Amino acid sequence: MADLIQTVDVTDGQKRRRAAKPKSEARKKLAPEITSQRFIDLNKYALIAGLAIYLAGIFTPIKTMQIGVLFIFWAGFISLFHQKFFFGRLKLASLNWLLAFAVTCYSYDMPITSAETDNGFLVWAITSAICLIPFALLFTGWTKTRPSKKKRLRIVNFRIIVQTSLFMLWAFVTAWAMIRDDNGYALMYWAAFHVLTTAILPFLAGRVMCGWICPNATFQDGLLKFMDYKRIIPTLPKWIDEQSNSAAMNVSGPVDTRAPFMPATLLLAWIPMFLCETVFDLTKEAWYPVAFMFGLYILSVMMPWRKLCTHFCWLSSYRGIASHTSLWRIRFNPSSCMDCKTCPPEDNCPFYINISKQDNEMPATCCTCFTCVETCPFPKVLTYTRDKDEKARLREEAR
């Protein structure tokens, strides 16, 4: 002990603190160090376990789901979406999982279950374990990394809360429909989903569905983005991939009026959706929305991040075209763009949009996720409103 205190004389403040707290040194030897990758893995695998018990609950004869599973989704997605914030604040991160455990305990006697089954305790025990393991590891774990002080955009924080909450809502109504064989809530959910995403939002703010509302978007952004397994379809052929350059439209100046608005494959994906809905009149069947949503999940697992949404999603094709006439889009001010060698907004764009080629605003393929606004290192390049100079230029060219 005396030796330890003598080493305090060195100038390093961190060493001084360590020496003054030998108890925490001892604890560190017992508890695991949480590196950035471990933090991601821990949340990722807990989330996958939560998804597994959810799927088992709705698709196997278990036919039981604890409400706590929904909060596993909350804890997992929120921790992964905000991994830079929570990594470095491990105790705070562990509270997400504690919340899931608390809800699991509180709702022990109100699971979603069918009348014939009695798997309540088993499912509760597994759900609790899924919450408690990451909680314990994060609570006792330690990291050398200081908490990140970088603040995220408020709109991105809000989007993440909306995305995760809507995913939980979708998971609830789907479980209710599948386990209780009652699709009342699911019909209400999908009716509201269609009204919002087809009849209102595309005309106001574009393809908001793909960035804010779709459960598959949350699944991909919150989980698949962090998984680096070998995809069954690792790359798409060039003739499909390069379609993401469509809709690279100019607002002003020389406009290519022949430019396609949307990728052809995305539009083709509308046909099976239309056939199912109109011809076979499946909209009132409980299994139909489950089938098309899980079809999207399966395909997105097979492809690189968001490639399905960019090129093949049957939900977003019609809504994508509808968003061409939208009132508002994220503004791009090319005069402020520094033409960086690597463009962080382009690297992080879920729809692989070549942002620097745009003229004044994002194209119709943009899902309004605001990732570009957040990741661009320069404040005036991607904005909510038009830059004054750009406005003047547009006015001049519109004459």
Add this chain to the structure above:
Amino acid sequence: MSESVQSYVPGADEDPASTQHDVYTTPMAKLARALEIFIPGYMFGKSWGIANEHTVELFRAEFPTFLIDLCEGIKAFVGVEGENLGRLVSTSTGAVVGFMVIFVLAAVMHVVMADRRYIDSVRFAAVTLIPLAVMNGTLSHVLQTTLENFTSSTVESITTSALDAPWQFFYMFSAFYLLGIWMLGRRTGVKRYRRYSLVGVGVGFLALYLASGLMIMPDEWEILLPQLMETMQQTGGH
């Protein structure tokens, strides 16, 4: 973004006249353009074709009578039996009529814009019509819901849902339609003064659509309601 994608744009592979500026020609661009006409066109017209023997009078009152008659005529000519195939044919006949409307409307818009090929004007007309396609779908859905709830609802509530509620949809989607014309015009480089004319064409189209029989009017409803009640009594509410 992958390097191949970045290096692809601009990739002019057709129309040498337009190479003075960036040409955003992508793989399968022709198919994409065709689908951009097909999908909105289909969605715009399909509601006119889905009436059946119980609902056709209601559809004649809600939508322009001549459009419904045209669809019924095509359906009778094709004469397909079977529920699923019948539904496909029904929506397709509506869509055929929808395409006709779009091609005529696009001709007017083409004259006004005067800056692109006719087929691109058709694309413009089709994409901007999406709000009205959604409105048509909503109106036909409201009609079907009205019929489903006919026996369990009061006359007042049925009258409200058939006469008053559709007007709210009309106002909302008309606003989206005119807004869409303005915004897409702006995004595809239509000059400001021509955009005003385009909105004028849109207003004219809406007026024509209304004048040719869109929406159930009170005097139509007075005739229609006893007929519907009689039909419902005969069919037992189905």
